Amino acid sequence: MSNLETRPAEQVCSAGELREGVELLTPRDVPLGGPRAMSVRRTIPQRARSLVGAWCFSDHYGPDDVSSSAGMQVPPHPHTGLQTVSWLFQGEILHRDSVGSLQTVRPGELNLMTAGRGISHSEESPAQGRPPLLHGVQLWTALPGSALDSDPHFEHHGDLPVATVDGARVEVFMGGLSAGGGELVSPARTYTPLVGAQLDLEPGAEVWLDVDPAFEHALLVDSGDVALEGETVPVAGLGYVSPGRSRLVVRAGASGPVRAVLIGGTPFEEDVIMWWNFMGRTHEEVARARADWMAQVADAGGDATAYTPGAAGRRFGRVEGYPTGPLRAPALPDVRLKPRTRPHP
Template sequence: MSNTETGAAALRCGAPVEGDRPPGAARVDVLSAREVPLGGPRAMRVRRTLPQRSRSLIGAWCFADHYGPHEVAALGGMNMPPHPHTGLQTVSWLFSGEIEHRDTLGTHALIRPGEMNLMTGGHGIAHSEVSTPDTTVIHGVQLWVALPEQHRGAARDFQHYVPEPARVDGAEIRVFLGSLAGRTSPVRGFTPLLGAEIVVEPHGTLALPVDATFEHGLLVDRGDVRLLDTVLRPAELGYVPRGADVLTVANETDAPARLVLLGGPPFGEEIVMWWNFVGRSHEDIVRAREDWEASTDRFGVIGDHPGGRLPAPALPNAVLTPRRNPPTR
């Protein structure tokens, strides 16, 4: 998915690592989403929780869009023309609907509920995403992972994985990245990561052992849930700094609650994000934009798409200023 904000801010993001909390002293910060249109008069709107002013990354997770459920007949579906990425991996996860993915590797794949598609765009890749004609309701999340310095020029890659669900304490868990609840994803990454969909039965409580060296984020799709001692409502993301070795999640509603759990060790590098690019400097971003607008072979070619490719917005007329996560308290 593309960041289609025409006034996209150029952000320098980083995570200073300070002041670990002792075990059992975990807190939860509640991150609210802001609505962003994906372009056009019938634009599908998404709820964006990362990045934001109070937090830029959770581990290497640097971008989180949560969308739907959208009735395609009433609101239109997803129609993202070819657009570029650098310095990141995209993770696509659906709750309902179906999306057709094409990229400049030559990949032609479908994104379906319960199946993860991960695309690596280190030096440069382009892709398109279009909901299929049979899709009536589109609903899911689009996530980005920042690549570390030594791998940010990685070759294009695409991986598809269908995780086997695990049943734990009245919950169903699908681990698409990393390890949790006795399941481990075989998907290759460049930093330690955790990514999982969790469905908790009505009024169920789940105690999840997790890696205490990770920080975690719990995104609520549906239901009111209590993470440790804090209530999270739909579209909110609860952030837990490293130090917690068990996450307790309680569903406080009469229907199943659906959540996405993200995690990873604090990302110690400073990155610059603008539009669909992740770099290390303003110059990196300028060069990537110029290469995309000039149609160089850096991003490759997908082929014909109605309406052509997505042009890059104008760069801000400002020098980048640092923007960091707050120190871990």
């Protein structure tokens, strides 16, 4: 998914301070506008915390009625230095990218795109036979410096590990997690130690998750009354806990079922700059990525079908089959930001 903000802030992302207890992060509504005409609830990055492990971006959207509209329509756009994780609760999204992928993602399945040095893709609601509601999360992970120049690639995983224990269903889509005495490990490729999982709890259920004490974790609540480590996390909010715990307790209230997404990982040791859809280590890297993309758009005359993979300046490749031209990158901000050193407790 593209960040369709017309004036995206340049974010210097660092791990943040390690704190006692549960830190609550409040989402902000971001109107994405454009042809998709939808808004999202964004919890990271924000000033209080920009990373949870390698997780650097969290948009929570829907349920949106797409039965009488074009639904999600995100034209070809670029990414560098990150992985995009598409995870749905309801609906369908069709993904196209410049490495030749054409893949529909549905609830319980994972679309994972690794940008490496550069990739472009589009996302859309299927034109025919799609479910009436669209509801899910879009997550990004920051790639470590060793993978920034890696080849872009795409993965789809439709058979992910699931366990049911103590009135809770746990499905792991990234990394690994212990639940009910068993280890759940996703087949998806990761570049740093991390975990991503959907938790569905029956009313009143309590699940104990064995976790890596080197990980920090956060729980994004989609629906229901839920407590993380005894602290209530509101719907659309993110509850964060520092490393040091070998077990996490998630409890559902008695009023109804709960659906939430757990993310976590070892604190990311590298500070990164994120602007629009680009991740880099310096302002110059981000500015170069924007210039490369805009040169590609200009050379194609704004026509996505005119891309020539491998030609000069074609860092981001060609997306086949999307009916309109690519997104133009917003103007860079006037200020120059430098990465900060990572805070330590």
